[in-house]
Amino acid sequence: MNIPPVEPGTVGPCPVAPDALQGIKRQQTNPARWNGAGWQDFVAAVRAAGVELAEGSTACGMYATDAGGTAYGQPHGVVVARNAGQVSTLLRAAQAHRVPVTVRGGGLTTEGESVAFGGVLLDMSGMSRVLNIDAQNLTVRTEAGIYWHSLAEELRRENLDYLSAPLNLTSSVGGTLGVGGIDVNSARLGCSADQAVSLQVVTPTGEIVECSDDENAELFQRVILGYGQFGVITEATLRIRPYTPLAMHYYYYSSLATAIEDLQMLDRNDASDYSGILTIMDCAVNLLVAFDSDEREAAFKANWEARLRGFGEAGFALCMLGHYALRPWRIGEALYLLQRKQAVFPEFRRPEFHRDGKMHDRSVVFSRAVWKHWGSRQMVIPDLATPADTFIEAVERGNAVCRKYFPHYTLYCVGIKLRPEHKPHYEMSCVPPGAEGWAYGCEFEPMIEGEVYSRDHFQAFKNAIYDIGVDLGASYYRFGGMMKGYIRRVFGDALVDRHLAMKRKADPAMILNRDVIF
Amino acid sequence: MYSSAHSREFPACSGCSLCRLVCPMWRSHRDPRFSPEGLAKALQCGATAAELAAPLDACSFCGACDPVCPERIDLTGMIMELRRQLPQSATTVNVPVPPGPAPAGALLLPGAALRADPALLTRVKGLLGIAVAADDGADIAQALETGGAIDTPRQRAFLRGLDGRTLVVGDALLLRQLRRWLPAARLQGLGEALGNVGVIRRRLASADFYVIEARAYHADYERLVGHYDGLRADTGCAMNLDLQRIAIPAVDEAEARWMLQGRRPARIVVENPAEREILRRVADVPVLHLAELAEA
Numbered sequence: 001m002n003i004p005p006v007e008p009g010t011v012g013p014c015p016v017a018p019d020a021l022q023g024i025k026r027q028q029t030n031p032a033r034w035n036g037a038g039w040q041d042f043v044a045a046v047r048a049a050g051v052e053l054a055e056g057s058t059a060c061g062m063y064a065t066d067a068g069g070t071a072y073g074q075p076h077g078v079v080v081a082r083n084a085g086q087v088s089t090l091l092r093a094a095q096a097h098r099v100p101v102t103v104r105g106g107g108l109t110t111e112g113e114s115v116a117f118g119g120v121l122l123d124m125s126g127m128s129r130v131l132n133i134d135a136q137n138l139t140v141r142t143e144a145g146i147y148w149h150s151l152a153e154e155l156r157r158e159n160l161d162y163l164s165a166p167l168n169l170t171s172s173v174g175g176t177l178g179v180g181g182i183d184v185n186s187a188r189l190g191c192s193a194d195q196a197v198s199l200q201v202v203t204p205t206g207e208i209v210e211c212s213d214d215e216n217a218e219l220f221q222r223v224i225l226g227y228g229q230f231g232v233i234t235e236a237t238l239r240i241r242p243y244t245p246l247a248m249h250y251y252y253y254s255s256l257a258t259a260i261e262d263l264q265m266l267d268r269n270d271a272s273d274y275s276g277i278l279t280i281m282d283c284a285v286n287l288l289v290a291f292d293s294d295e296r297e298a299a300f301k302a303n304w305e306a307r308l309r310g311f312g313e314a315g316f317a318l319c320m321l322g323h324y325a326l327r328p329w330r331i332g333e334a335l336y337l338l339q340r341k342q343a344v345f346p347e348f349r350r351p352e353f354h355r356d357g358k359m360h361d362r363s364v365v366f367s368r369a370v371w372k373h374w375g376s377r378q379m380v381i382p383d384l385a386t387p388a389d390t391f392i393e394a395v396e397r398g399n400a401v402c403r404k405y406f407p408h409y410t411l412y413c414v415g416i417k418l419r420p421e422h423k424p425h426y427e428m429s430c431v432p433p434g435a436e437g438w439a440y441g442c443e444f445e446p447m448i449e450g451e452v453y454s455r456d457h458f459q460a461f462k463n464a465i466y467d468i469g470v471d472l473g474a475s476y477y478r479f480g481g482m483m484k485g486y487i488r489r490v491f492g493d494a495l496v497d498r499h500l501a502m503k504r505k506a507d508p509a510m511i512l513n514r515d516v517i518f
Numbered sequence: 519m520y521s522s523a524h525s526r527e528f529p530a531c532s533g534c535s536l537c538r539l540v541c542p543m544w545r546s547h548r549d550p551r552f553s554p555e556g557l558a559k560a561l562q563c564g565a566t567a568a569e570l571a572a573p574l575d576a577c578s579f580c581g582a583c584d585p586v587c588p589e590r591i592d593l594t595g596m597i598m599e600l601r602r603q604l605p606q607s608a609t610t611v612n613v614p615v616p617p618g619p620a621p622a623g624a625l626l627l628p629g630a631a632l633r634a635d636p637a638l639l640t641r642v643k644g645l646l647g648i649a650v651a652a653d654d655g656a657d658i659a660q661a662l663e664t665g666g667a668i669d670t671p672r673q674r675a676f677l678r679g680l681d682g683r684t685l686v687v688g689d690a691l692l693l694r695q696l697r698r699w700l701p702a703a704r705l706q707g708l709g710e711a712l713g714n715v716g717v718i719r720r721r722l723a724s725a726d727f728y729v730i731e732a733r734a735y736h737a738d739y740e741r742l743v744g745h746y747d748g749l750r751a752d753t754g755c756a757m758n759l760d761l762q763r764i765a766i767p768a769v770d771e772a773e774a775r776w777m778l779q780g781r782r783p784a785r786i787v788v789e790n791p792a793e794r795e796i797l798r799r800v801a802d803v804p805v806l807h808l809a810e811l812a813e814a
Contacts, residue, residue, distance in 0.1 A: 058569060062559030129613075
């Protein structure tokens with residue numbers, strides 16, 4: 001991709017290919033949705049209250065897009081969060097002056113949810129300190145702008161670890177608790193948000209409130225998995241656990257359905273500590289199984305491994321050899337598989353992350369591999385979340401859509417153990433309404449590979465995936481921002497209107513994370 | 519890596535923030551402007567070096583950002599270049615060039631920190647068994663550090679006769695630059711060279727905390743990560759590596775405290791003499807240079 005030089009003082013051109021606007025210079029795809037009325041009065045008010053607010057393209061330009069790289073916008077100004085009092089002051093002024101506030105943690109949204117189209121951007125990464133580690137009760141209190149990886153760094157000094165977090169080094173705790181968070185141990189431990197014990201939240205009107213399932217429970221229920229609509233999470237108390245390295249096992253399948261059946265069999269029987277599916281192609285499917293202890297690994301080998309229908313690496317290579325020997329016209333596909341194997345596999349086996357046959361710091365290994373081998377300037381990752389019984393159909397239909405739109409793509413499938421007592425948290429979230437026991441999620445990620453696709457192409461692809469969700473009564477992880485048109489279709493008017501009424505009550509000027517959901 | 523075009527330059531920064539995780543400047547300020555990502559993004563928006571003076575001054579050139587960047591942007595090089603553009607940058611100090619050629623064979627270029635401790639320099643020289651260069655380019659190293667201009671005749675005089683030789687370089691910023699200037703030379707940092715000396719390796723113990731010199735390590739990360747993993751496996755000592763196997767530098771007392779948080783070593787062993795002093799201020803256990811181990 002050619003990245004042209006940037007004219008000083010400008011935002012720089014949108015790197016997504018032009019589509020319907022051939023020949024027309026496109027600097028900001030999404031027009032500012034707020035006209036800036038009252039901005040100067042607002043700035044004067046917050047500065048008078050001692051809040052540092054930066055303006056200008058140098059300060060604001062770094063927030064022009066999110067990890068998705070297809071939504072572009074700029075705030076009028078930026079505030080780096082320092083403490084709950086400062087956030088409260090900012091939100092009170094924003095309510096009074098009706099200035100939109102977009103909250104950003106790691107900026108790892110893909111649909112522009114953390115991109116500010118005018119107004120003020122609140123960068124939570126300034127609140128990123130660990131406040132207290134309680135090794136006795138296995139909890140940690142932390143500022144919520146911290147990256148999960150930074151939290152892991154501090155916990156590891158005490159030989160502790162978080163329970164589960166997205167396999168991405170720069171996801172923030174607050175952002176993740178606001179949307180869910182999925183790890184390869186979610187089939188056992190639930191989504192990342194389920195590990196939250198209590199939160200300090202600054203409400204849209206500026207009150208600083210501590211909440212949990214026992215204290216201000218209604219606020220807690222709305223903020224957890226609430227897509228940032230009902231407050232800014234400034235601190236969180238999370239459950240933690242002793243650190244363990246992993247014993248990893250990989251099984252390879254040529255059938256998605258068979259791999260998913262085996263994944264669900266393992267999850268139902270609590271046969272592994274970690275499980276997930278990552279595909280190279282739809283005929284080369286990897287089921288990852290891992291263990292925290294030798295005992296769990298031994299029990300798996302004794303009771304469950306023989307039931308898996310996947311192959312080891314050598315066995316699968318022989319299968320593929322036979323497969324392509326009979327289909328020489330598909331040699332290109334075989335070469336792609338081989339090239340991908342040679343590039344990616346060593347990344348998962350770097351010796352500095354392995355000792356005595358066990359993988360240390362799995363999130364680093366996986367995240368670095370993801371950034372290196374799956375990352376792109378655009379990350380388009382539509383997903384489907386379904387109950388267990390409709391998951392295979394959802395994945396197979398989604399896979400067919402991927403095949404239609406992109407030459408190469410990856411699917412990442414994982415189960416999420418649901419906690420019945422957390423049902424109120426799951427309302428209008430990525431957890432599908434009909435799911436019992438486990439929900440299953442699949443991300444469909446095209447390999448951009450330096451190609452240039454139009455925004456229309458990406459959007460049509462995402463819509464085709466999300467239409468499957470509407471058809472199957474599923475949910476999505478990424479239903480906000482550019483995909484919010486699906487919210488009423490998938491959740492129904494009654495539920496959405498009820499949440500909208502709650503939002504209006506909590507946020508009278510509708511300033512907080514405007515246009516993400518409502 | 520997302521794309522091959524324009525790699526190693528700031529326009530390729532996608533804002534992934536991975537550099538923040540390892541950046542001492544970010545840890546100290548918790549402000550995105552004080553990070554390589556913040557600098558690259560500001561440049562993309564047309565900022566000048568003068569507008570970025572505060573983060574440019576705050577950067578320690580530890581180089582931790584370079585190996586973690588998925589775009590393989592030369593972030594340290596970017597910051598060094600920006601520092602050169604700052605108006606207050608000093609020009610290089612011309613030092614008298616010693617007459618005659620440097621002695622034959624492998625050479626030690628000790629650098630300012632090691633030269634400041636003659637007893638330690640003598641120990642290092644004895645352990646490595648190589649000659650010490652009379653001209654170790656200390657003024658050039660200083661210019662690299664401060665953003666000063668490097669006088670071309672002076673640079674030529676310094677490099678004359680060095681290419682193709684084995685050099686042990688004490689100043690890691692100079693070592694980084696020599697990799698570009700002397701492609702045929704066999705270059706090693708002081709830590710790596712001493713770490714391969716048998717008597718030193720044998721005296722490292724599992725209760726030791728080994729402090730890798732961050733600049734040298736990150737400038738040759740893909741090779742040295744294996745070297746230090748081997749050293750750890752051989753000796754059992756803990757190291758100043760984070761979970762990404764990136765070195766935490768003792769650039770100041772706050773970073774030194776973070777480096778040691780949760781660690782309970784019996785002894786700290788450093789590669790960089792400058793870090794010995796900082797660590798002595800925050801640690802309550804002996805802090806030794808690697809060369810001092812041989813007599814410990």
